[in-house]
Amino acid sequence: MSIATLAQEIGRIARNDGDYQTAIPxxxxxxxxxxxxxLACIYMLGLAVVAQGGKQVTMSDQVVNYGPGQSLLATVDLPVVSQVTQADLAQPFLGMLLTLDTRALVQLAADMELPPLPRDQAARGISLGPLEEPLLDAVIRLVRLLQEPQHIARLAxxxxxxxxxRLLTGPHGPYLRHLIAAGSPxxxxxxxxxxxxxxFSRDVLMDELAERAHMSPSTFRQHFRGLTGMSPLQYQKQLRLQEARQLMLTQALDASSTAARVGYESVSQFNREYSRQFGAPPQRDIRRMRELPGGGVVQSLS
Incomplete structure (x- = not known):
């Protein structure tokens, strides 16, 4: 089966612009x-595949461009900026995201005889690799299963x-195994x-986070940046700002109320950091977001 087959199967379901939550949760x-x-959003632990078109994902200063024939794996929850870069009416962007269960991955890895991790293999929050045929075949079968709802509960x-x-034993395997190896950084x-x-709304001392990870503060910051591309404080700020955006979109809160909800003591600081992150002050940005497909609610594939 080919990537064109996957595009055809996704197109059967995603007939109009937007995001589609399927019968497979x-x-x-x-x-x-x-x-x-x-669009700023959160990439969760999961596999993203572009079946048609092209996409760009930016994580801090790391920019990843990918399209058909490639797969992107997020190994931890990451604040990113996502953008569809190739799409038109004749050849629309068609993509899918499959979130993964950490406990299931840990159990599978424990039951499998996996080779040792290469010593020079660094951890990475985002991994880009080829969409190999066995993995593509399994993904297509999962999407096709949506046409047989009576079998989803047993076969999905x-x-x-x-x-x-396939992920644990393929090109993405070392990055997944870094994540799930108990005791690894x-x-x-x-x-x-x-x-x-x-x-994230708490005033958290980074030394407290380092202690939770059983590391010295300097070692923790080093490994945190290596995995996410940003410092712990930058990560926390992005979580706060993205949550603030969602609150204003979905609950119609004003900037002052939202700032307090996500942990800001100063509304003016919140407005400055929000404008820097999203390119416009809160009120103007929310108006623009409401004009986007789906009403601007942030989804991981947007």
Missing amino acids: QLLMARRSGRTEP PLIQQEIMV SHQVAQAIAWLKLN
């Missing part, structure tokens, strides 16, 4: 008929498990990231 699809504005977990096996940083995501 972990599977999201997207369609765009033209280039999009850069089996195909998802196959996809995870990447695993410890990932646990700190998970805690920070739940507590």
Whole structure:
């Protein structure tokens, strides 16, 4: 099967521009008929595939461009800026995201005889690699399963498990295994990231995060930046600003109320950092976001 087959299958479901949550909870699809504005969003642990068109993802100062025949794996939850760069009415952007379960990955890796990690293999928050034929075949079968809703509950977990096996043993494998290896620096940083995501509105001392990761502050900062491309404070700020944007979009809160909700004591500081992050003050940015497909609600494939 080919990448064109996957594009055809996604197109059956995503008939109009927008994001599509499917009957398989972990599977999201997207369609765009033209280039999009850069959009800040969170990439969760998962596999992203472009079946048609092209995309650019920016993580701090790292820029990744990818298209058909390539797969992108996010190994930790990351604030990124995402943009569709190749799409038109005749050849719309068609993509999909499959989020992965950390516990299932850990169990699979424990049951498999995987080779040792290369010593010079650094951890990475985003991995780009070829979409090899066995993995593509499994992805297509998962998407096609949506046409047989009566079989989804029994077959989807089996195909998802196959996809995870393919990822662990393919080009993305070393980066996944860095993440899930208990006691590894990447695993410890990932646990700190998970805690920070739940507590981003708190005034958190970075030394406290380092202690949670059982590292010295300097070692923690080094591994955190290596995995995410940013410092812990930059990561926390991006989480706050993206949550603020969503609150204003979905709950119609004003900037003052939103700033307090996400942990800012100064509204003027919030407005400055928001404008720097999103290119416009809150009120103007939210008006623009509401004009986007889907009403501007941030999705991981936008």
